[in-house]
Amino acid sequence: MMSKRMSGLVTAIVGWVATIIICALPMWRVTTCSSSTTMAPQSYSDGLWVTCSYDGTGQCRSYSSLLEITPDLQVARVMVVTSLITAFASLLISVVGRDFGSCMGGVDKNRYTAVSGALFFTAGVLILVPIAWTTSNIINNFYTPMSAEAVSRELGAAIYIGWIAVLLLLSGGIILSRLGTQSQQDSYAKNYRGVKTCGPTGYPMKDYV
Template sequence: MASTSLQLLGLVLAVMGWVCGALVCAAPLWRVSAFVGGELVIAQVTWEGLWMNCLSQTTGQIQCKTYDSTLALPKSTQAARGLTVLSLMLCILALLLGVIGAKCTHCMGNANQSDKTRLGRLAGVLFIVAGLAFLIPISWTAYAIIRDFYDPNVAAPLKRELGPALYLGWGASVLLLLGGALLHVGSTTVGGGTLPPIGKAAKDNPGAAGEVKTQEKSFV
């Protein structure tokens, strides 16, 4: 039978990952100014995200501005936007299916439990796909930042460091993957679709067993 506790734990972890993913998508803290050498003005810190960049000063003033053109952005940023938004949309769909397919809910009335099991397992798979879709842009952005940081051909003012949003994004991806896996396992019916053993079937229906023996004798 499906495990209600695993289903609920998987849903809770997945929802936490979805909320963290939404914060990461909106936060302009993917890239932060790197203080290397003496060419940077340390009185100002540049933050860069998927939708805007911000300039923070030591006086406490923060000025943010959205990007003027989407098409003018690098291809990696455009792909990161698409994957993060796709991941968040998949999480919403998976959450709806997970709540409907949970054993402790009655959204489907007196529907067959096998249908609820299928919905729960599908929700777990969608959460896993969403976690992978969110993990790709986070990891690729971190790789690009580290590559440019150690590239001597990149000017010091253009170097960036890993922002706190990337670390939160890795945590969100882990929560989505773990929550989806627990939801899928908790929605799996153990032995629900297997046929009963031959001996047990013969005991439960002795008339059918007698018919089988009669047919065998007739062929002989």
């Protein structure tokens, strides 16, 4: 039981670390522009907080206005940050909650495991929405031919790491939730055992049936 709980917790923590990476990595969408006036194609990448140019300078700058950010990345900002907070709260509940539950009489420590798993699962869903939305937009607008230049869009490294984070968070959340639920059911079964009915002589009644 303890080994399964640790494996679920480690899986979810790795997913949380991957979520931190995609939040900071400025490579959600990579765009390449090929123009007839320039010899080499120009490329740049967009992240949640900055956009980077790879035309020889390799500089990154913050967005000057929300109008520069596409709607999918605007939603991704909110949902990724919310997922990070949710996963961190789940981690605190899983680690600190069991120690706190052991100090409180009548509090089932397995409930903290179930709640922690549910929060990790929620964090995975919060990441899944923007990752899937951005992936769909990039695939649907992969190549846009224009008169002066052709623009191609590709999935950035953050998208691939994001799918891994979703898988890890959902898997860890499911493992912890199932362990917490099963442990609670087992404890209830142990607490409510059948009581033998005894006759006046003190022997079980089943002996006289």
